Amino acid sequence: MSSNVTSVNDSDLIDRCMTILKHDGVLAVPTDTIYGLAALVSSEKAVRRIYEIKGRLFTKPLAISVGNVEDLFTWSKPTLSSEQLSDGDLLPGPVTLMFERQLSLPSYFNPDVNNVAIRIPNHQMMIELARRLGEPIALTSANISNGPSSISIDEFQSLWSQVDLVIDGGVLASNDRRGSTIVDLCEKGFFHIQRPGIDCERIISLIMSLSKLESLANETILEIFDYLRPIDIIRAFELLNERFQILIIQRSYHVNLSMNLSLNDFNEYCSIILPSYCSSIRSIYLSNSETCGCMSLFFQRFPHVEAVFPNLRTMVFIDPNDNDYNQIIKIKQLTTVHLKYSQIYEQKIHLAALFDNPNLQTCILSYDDLLPIQKFRSSASLKRLVLDNFYINDFHLLFYLYPSLEHLAINRLLVNFQGYLPPFNGPVRTLHTLKLNCAYTVQFDYILYLLSLLPNLVHFTCIAIGIDFFNAEQWIQILSSLEQLRSLVFDLKAVTEMFDNKLAASFLTPYWHRWRIAVDYSEDNRKYHLFTIPYHRLSFISTIYSVSTIQAPPHMFDSVTHLYLKMNSSMQMCSNRKYPNVYALQIYQNTIVTVDYSNLFSRLCTMIDAHKLVHLELFISLPPSIFLALLKSTPCLRYFKTDYEILMILTDNLQNDDICSDLHHKLNKLVIRQGVLPLTDKDRFVQIFSNLKYLQIQLYTVYELRLLLWTCLKIMFQLQTLHVRLVGTDASIDSLQWQGVINNISYEIAKRHIQIWK
Known part of the structure; x- marks a missing residue:
């Protein structure tokens, strides 16, 4: 350990820090978010040293750190009152507030910049140091400029020799490299998220609660609207006053008529909202999969789409039937069409007619089957x-x-x-x-x-x-x-038959430095995986354990939100890669080798932030104890997909009360990919999953469906969509037999599946 590294718990730490800072020194300090470099704002020499250490452009401003809310009024011109800023949930905390700067700041500090970013980190050492100094501390992240942020001192070891003291606070509790959330509050009644960071959603809610809604600028209100569904915007703000009415009318709407929508909500959209704001509608999403029969209902309400929605340019159609498709090809104003079919050959559609639209510029076709070129028609x-x-x-x-x-x-x-x-x-x-x-x-x-x-x-x-x-x-x-x-x-x-490092080495030549190549190797299935970094794709496929023959920097996977992991045997020298922003995870079985699951949970905890996980697909037979630990670490889990046989193993045949209770309270969507629900499990199954909004399962016969349907409608009060596939039928084609609405429930009955939407 270097001689200039000391513990955050040293008894004379504050005195040492004050002495160093007052002699033009630079510190590496822990905060409540990430490690930072600190110097006195009053020391022009020390401020310049920070820029030189980081290799940072001198035109990029630094933030300042203070110890009390009152200090904000000394160094800036806050647009919030002292009482509002003193709210313990905002300051101190993982937030940086931007206000107009005061003349009390020296002119060499962030020259030609009219505002200043101020922090009060929720870290006892930083607060005490700032209070005893009685002056602002220049603060920025402890890393090379544009490099990954650090949550432990080992991650910026290359900078130790250039600073006067490194304060070791261990691995920071935040365990999040995004840093603080930066909020621009320079203009009264207006706020803008300059950089989303830790606790961003909570901080937005706090700042909104500190301001009267009607005092907010139009830009801020429109930014709030971005987080709400059109139906929620109109319900909440339509009758508030004339100003909000104008903002609602002037806004462009992208309407999803399927996602988490009940039939009553759909009817409200079609009868009140869409006709009232028809000129503001830019795109519409319709899905017979999520909300069976919604396309037929939509076209019944709006048979002349072009006349009703003059500015509609984009539509998405999921699993339209033959009649729906005949309506779709009549809409000639669309510039973008997304058409998705599960079984395109089982539909009697003339796909080429889609390209007769003279305005069509973007076409997305999703389907399970293969489309021959004869299905297409020319379009200029x-x-x-x-x-x-x-x-x-x-x-x-x-x-x-x-x-x-x-x-x-x-x-x-x-x-x-x-x-x-x-x-x-x-x-x-x-x-x-x-x-x-x-x-x-x-x-x-x-x-x-x-x-x-x-x-x-x-x-x-x-x-x-x-x-x-x-x-x-x-x-x-x-x-x-x-x-x-x-x-x-x-x-x-x-x-490959055996490990061959020449394969990876051939991508280490100067030409490939431009594209930055990484290569992984999985030992038990002898598979190489070569990919470019930064990894810009949203999804990434890998084995649980792999060796990086060409190492990828850890922050290069921040873009990945969907992670697909294949089980394999543990390896001693495996890479410790992190995917900090994953919210959808799929884990599937390795058919080549038998795998020990005992270390899976701890391994996952090092790879992802389980608190962010919303969507989980599990196709491995985890022991119930490990599955329970996984559930306990995923408070935001809402979607679960698995096979029925695996569900029985995970839940001890639906008898593990802790697991079943967790699933009951968390899930609103469950998909059983394979396996049939036996009638003997029906009552227990429905009781456990009574809070679901969406359920997809498999049964053998219509008789079983009748028994299940009665139980579901009786107990599952929140259920909006039930999708049942009948695997006992011998029908060769899953053709639609009947579709309609009875007692405010939409039904779709086909040869091999039945759906309801209520």
Whole structure:
């Protein structure tokens, strides 16, 4: 340990710090958020040292830290009163407040900046130090400029020699690298979140409660509206006064008529809200999956969509039936259409008619089946196209049909049985963005050939499987020919017979430094995983344990919100990677090796912040004790997906009261992917999950459905959507048999499934 490192608990610490600071010194200090560099604002030399230590531009201002609320009025011009600022829930705390600066601050400190950012960290040492000094402390994060923030002193060890004293406060309790939430309060009645940080939502609520709603600026009110559903905005503010009425009318609305919406809410939208604010509607989302029959009800209410909603430009349709689709293709004003089908071949639709819309610029088609090129029709206006499954062999026809195409994404690229690529008429010069998720049958040579025909490509994403994709030299050759390329995202996987470090080393040449490559290796399934960093994609797939043969910086996965983990055997030298912002987690089984689950919970706690987890999909047979520990650490969990057999193991056949109680109080959505609910478990199952709003399960027969439906309607008062798949039927096609509304409940009855929405 370095000689200039001391414990935060040293008895003479404050005296030592004061002496160092008063002699132009710089400290590395713990706070309530992250570690910081501190110096006296009154020492121009020390302030300059902070900039030099961090390699920070001198034009970027520093914050100041004080010890009392009264100090804010000495160094700034607060727009909140002393009583409001003294609210113990705001200051001290993980918040930085920006106000207009006072002349009492020296002119060399943040020159040419009219405001100042002030903190009172909720940290006893920092508060006592500031109070005894009686003057402001310049404070900024302890890291190289633009690098990751630090929550332990080891993470900025390279800076120790450049500061006069490092104060070790251990691993900070915040365990969050975002730092404080910065709030701009320079203008009275207005606030703006300059940087979301720790406790951002709570701080927004506090500041809103400190201000009278009607005294807030229009910009602030509109920012608040961004967090609310249109139905909530109109219910709460429509009749408040004329000013709010004008703000509501002038706002553009993106209306989701399916997510967490009851049939009564839907009827209120269609009868009152949508007609009253029809000119403000910009996009509408409709789903027969979440809310069965809602499209038919919508088109019954609004048979002439274009006449009612003149500014509507975007619509999303999830699982429309044949009649719904015939209404969709009549809407010619849309510039963006997202169409999603579970079973597109079981619908009698003429997909090509969708492209007859002369205004269509963006088309997103999501489906389980494969769409042949014959399903498409030419369009001169189409610029963005997203497809789920498509043959690479038909690419030449795709560019022929859509000559203005600028953005193309294929979520599953396949090769047909012919196995060759027909020649193109020439280079495709319009395409700027290409995203490909290749099936294992797609060869690297196909991708090289395709890229050779796209000279103006700017953004390229490639997700692929196969050892041939790990050819660094060939990648360099083709990528170097793309002179406009500015963004490259790789996510490549390959299985090898044995560990070969040359594979990773071939991506360590100077050319690859530009794109920053990371490589993981999983020992038990001998799989390499190569990807570019920073990792800009929202989802990431990995094994629980892996070795980083080329290390990725820890903060590079801050963008990941959806994490897919495959179980594998523990490894001694595995990487300690963190995904701090994950809210959706899927864990699935490893079919190659038998895995010990005993360390899984502790491993997960090092990888993610379980408090942020909302969505969990679990397809492994965890012991109930580990599952209970996981549930206890996830207070925000609302969605759970699993198999029925696994649910029985997790809950001790629905008899573990602690687990069942936790599931009862937390979940509002449950999806059983596989396995049939036996009638013997029906009553206990419904009792445990009586708080659900959405339930998807499987049964054998209609008789079982009748028994379950009666129990559900009797006990599950909050249930809005019930989706039952009938696995006992021998029907070859899941065709729609009947749809309608009875007793304010919408029903959809098909050969292989039944849905209700109430």
